[in-house]
Amino acid sequence: MFAAGLAAALAAPGEPPDLGWMAGSWVSEGPSRWTEERWSRPRGGVMLGTGLSGEGARAESFEFMRIAPDDQGRLTFWGSPEGATPTPFRYEGGGEREAVFVNPSHDYPQRIVYRREGAELVATISLADGSKPQTWRYVRKWPADRKRP
Numbered sequence: 001m002f003a004a005g006l007a008a009a010l011a012a013p014g015e016p017p018d019l020g021w022m023a024g025s026w027v028s029e030g031p032s033r034w035t036e037e038r039w040s041r042p043r044g045g046v047m048l049g050t051g052l053s054g055e056g057a058r059a060e061s062f063e064f065m066r067i068a069p070d071d072q073g074r075l076t077f078w079g080s081p082e083g084a085t086p087t088p089f090r091y092e093g094g095g096e097r098e099a100v101f102v103n104p105s106h107d108y109p110q111r112i113v114y115r116r117e118g119a120e121l122v123a124t125i126s127l128a129d130g131s132k133p134q135t136w137r138y139v140r141k142w143p144a145d146r147k148r149p
Contacts, residue, residue, distance in 0.1 A: 017075065019047060019067060021097050022114055026121045026138030032056055035136055037123070045069060077101040077112055104128045 023041040027034065035053040040046075049065035064080040075091035077099075089101035089112050097116035104110050109125035116122070119140065126133040 017091065017094065017099060018042075019099055019114075021116050022047065022049075022099070022121065024121075025141045027141050028136045028138045035138075036141075037121070037136075037138060039065075042067075079112070102128055108132070109134075 020042055022039045025036070025038045027036045033053070033055050035051065037049060037051045039049045045068065047067040049067070051061075051063035051065065052059055053062075054060045061082060064083065064086075066078045066086075068076065068078065070076040070088060070090070077089040077091070078086040079089065080086040087103065087106055089103040089106070092100045092102045094100045094113075094115070099114045101112045102110060108127065110128040111124075111126045111130065113124045113126075114121065117137075121138040121140070122135060123138065124133050124135045
């Protein structure tokens with residue numbers, strides 16, 4: 001039933017993407033800086049996400065995200081850094097475990113790519129042509145559908 005709803009609600013022409021591989025709580029930690037993303041499982045054609053970044057014990061920035069259909073039914077990533085008005089990035093395709101979202105009229109980023117590499121979730125933002133990339137490599141802290149240990 002969900003697959004049929006997802007196909008009708010979210011798909012660009014062709015087969016709808018299965019983005020369930022993004023679900024979970026993910027963290028990227030350096031010597032002092034850290035970034036976390038949490039993604040819900042797809043439900044009702046929607047995935048909800050949050051991002052939080054900081055240094056040491058201090059949070060410095062946050063973002064609310066969702067992947068849902070736009071008003072024309074096209075799969076769209078909506079990013080709202082610091083609670084700003086959400087910016088849409090349309091789904092442009094990807095592989096079995098990759099999703100590419102693009103908005104060439106946005107200043108930066110213009111391209112957002114999520115992909116799974118083994119146990120890692122890799123997120124890259126860049127200009128539309130792939131230049132000026134910034135990449136985060138996340139490891140899963142716990143699945144989105146399981147209580148935190």
